[in-house]
Amino acid sequence: MQAFYSQSALYSAFFEPSEEIRGSIDRLVRRHLRRAPRRVLDPACGPGLWLEHFQRAGAEVAGCDLEERAIALAAKRLPKRGSKVLVGDMRRPPDELGTDFDCAINLDNSVGHLADYMDVAEHLASIRRRLSPRGVYLLGLALREDGDTIDAGVVFERGPVDVAGGGFAALRTESLGLQPTTRCERIRQIAITANVPDTPAVIAEQYDLLTFTFAMLRDVLAAAGGFEVLGCHDATDESLPEKAFRKSAGDVVLVLRAGAVRARAARGSAKKRPASRRR
Ligand SMILES: C[S@@+](CC[C@H](N)C(=O)[O-])C[C@H]1O[C@@H](n2cnc3c(N)ncnc32)[C@H](O)[C@@H]1O
Structure with missing residues (x-):
């Protein structure tokens, strides 16, 4: 596991969600649920930055993370009433977190930390079981085909910033x-x-x-029991503009709902991403 993720005060100092991305996520959730979410799950919640956002808006929240220190900070950050955070693996979030979530959220390609596509399918099946029938999963991942390239270079640079x-x-x-x-x-x-x-100093x-x-994504969505892709959004822009759901789309946020896999490629040419909001 990454040493940086165990430094939860540091993580929070750099990755507190901005007002813009909070607004974009709220709009997305409301568009698909037609109301604010009541129960939200983050299966790789880190120090609970997104859970805090939804809890402040009145939702019950739950989350897990492999990092004990992240969970300790999340437990400190979130008022106990209406929240549950536990050390656990996103492949199989602990049963104690409950079910019937109308929203699950897992941005920034955290799912990319899993070891292989079997793990991803197991993760997606676990989330599917925990969602309510009309519940949505906001999932950040990267769509890349064989032969695609990414230019090497800086994708995030910030600081010095004060650390709580x-x-x-x-x-x-x-x-x-x-x-x-x-x-x-x-x-x-x-x-x-x-x-x-x-x-540590460094x-x-x-x-x-x-x-x-694209083919692998279809396969893992099907192996997990089936998800419909309701939306695809450019994760490199905090306004989360819609993006064609297609091969080589790059870093995206997908809006998924349990159902038959309906993940047809949209037409359009690949847009080269700016390298600003990637973690
Ligand atoms: C980019 S951070 C995202 C944290 C949080 N969801 C957010 O948006 O602020 C990725 C998180 O995934 C966690 N992680 C990595 N592999 C995991 C796994 N198998 N199960 C649970 N958490 C995991 C890391 O510890 C880290 O906190």
Whole structure:
């Protein structure tokens, strides 16, 4: 697991959702539910930034994450009434989190951290079981075909920023491009901190994130029991504009609902993404 994710105060300092992305997500959810969500699940919730957003709007929230420190911070951040956060794996979120969620959210290609497509199918099947019949899953992932490329370069750079609890830090994340055999995107990241309690001065790490061909995505959606793709949005722009659901669409947020797989490719040419809002 990535060392950076265990530094939850640091994660929060860099990735607190902006007002713009909060507004975009709220609009998406309301469009498909026709109301604000009542029960929200984040199966890789980190320190609970999105859960906090939905809880403030009146929803009951639940989440899990592999990182104990992230869950400890989420538990501190979220008022106990109406929230449940536990250490757990997104492949099979703990049963105690409950079911009947009308919204699940998992952005920023967190699902790309899973080891393989079997894990992704297991994850999607778990979420499907936990959603209410009209419930939606907002899932961030990367659509890349064999032969696609990603230019190597900086995808996120921020800081120095103040860190809650003391100290300050800067973060730089680079993409090293798609690995030809695995088609994973290789990410390299360096965080530098000063006077942040219980935190190393430098965290430097490299990891690979799964990407999906269109055919693979169809297969995992079907293997999970079936999801309809209600919407596809450009994840590199915080206004989350609609994007053609097609091969090589890049970093997207999909809106899924349990149902027969209806994931036809839309026509249109691939838009090259700006490298701004990728983690
Ligand atoms: C990019 S962060 C997203 C956190 C949160 N959902 C948000 O939007 O702020 C990815 C998170 O996935 C978690 N993670 C990675 N693999 C996981 C797994 N198998 N099960 C649960 N959480 C996992 C990491 O610990 C990290 O907190």
